[in-house]
Amino acid sequence: MKDLYQFFDDESSTYTYLLIDADTKEAVIIDPVDQHLNQYMTLLANEHLKLKLVLETHAHADHITSAGALCSLTGARAATPAHCKITAAEIQLADGQALIFGKQQVIQAIHTPGHTAGAMTYFWNGKLFTGDSLLINGCGRTDFQNGDAGALYDSITRRLFSYPDETLVYPCHDYDGNTFSTIGHERRHNQRIAGRSREEFIRIMDALDLPPPKMIDKAIPANMKLGLNLRHAAGS
Numbered sequence: 001m002k003d004l005y006q007f008f009d010d011e012s013s014t015y016t017y018l019l020i021d022a023d024t025k026e027a028v029i030i031d032p033v034d035q036h037l038n039q040y041m042t043l044l045a046n047e048h049l050k051l052k053l054v055l056e057t058h059a060h061a062d063h064i065t066s067a068g069a070l071c072s073l074t075g076a077r078a079a080t081p082a083h084c085k086i087t088a089a090e091i092q093l094a095d096g097q098a099l100i101f102g103k104q105q106v107i108q109a110i111h112t113p114g115h116t117a118g119a120m121t122y123f124w125n126g127k128l129f130t131g132d133s134l135l136i137n138g139c140g141r142t143d144f145q146n147g148d149a150g151a152l153y154d155s156i157t158r159r160l161f162s163y164p165d166e167t168l169v170y171p172c173h174d175y176d177g178n179t180f181s182t183i184g185h186e187r188r189h190n191q192r193i194a195g196r197s198r199e200e201f202i203r204i205m206d207a208l209d210l211p212p213p214k215m216i217d218k219a220i221p222a223n224m225k226l227g228l229n230l231r232h233a234a235g236s
């Protein structure tokens with residue numbers, strides 16, 4: 001049985017991941033998007049999966065999560081980075097904390113601040129789910145939610161690039177149709193950071209001058225509550 005499903009939201013170019021323990025059929029979802037709730041529920045039902053945990057890499061500014069709704073519908077527990085202050089989540093994750101599901105499946109939380117102050121990467125089974133900290137040939141912006149370009153440089157170069165070359169990278173977004181990368185490829189080819197000094201990286205990030213995400217005023221307050229779960233849970 002497949003142990004990883006990848007979903008894509010066209011509107012926000014967001015990837016969502018479903019991790020599966022084949023022995024027990026227990027599952028974990030990372031960064032679910034609200035419009036795709038039914039798609040996740042259908043897959044869980046069709047594959048007879050039991051959702052145990054719903055993880056967020058950070059409080060997203062460009063889409064609304066379906067974490068709250070998934071927890072209401074399945075009995076899964078939400079786990080979010082403690083520094084994101086998503087107080088509605090039952091589990092507040094500290095750096096290095098391990099989450100267990102299935103038969104000895106371990107997910108490790110790695111604090112990778114910079115895109116947002118609280119952002120976490122999750123490591124499971126040779127794969128890094130990097131959120132917006134490290135994208136394929138890019139990285140998340142650092143100009144809101146206490147973003148910090150210097151902190152992001154340190155998170156990527158000291159923490160993520162400390163993993164072996166063959167470690168797979170699964171980001172929260174891709175705008176070019178890529179589905180995954182590796183640490184070795186990003187270390188050598190990522191245009192934002194490969195071969196650049198910390199100062200150079202900070203200059204590049206400070207000069208981006210991007211417009212705010214369209215959804216920011218709606219998405220962040222909703223995501224601090226794990227999304228608009230009551231609407232979904234009521235089935236309307």
Ligand code: FE
Pocket residue numbers: 058059060061062115132140
């Ligand atoms: Fe983000």
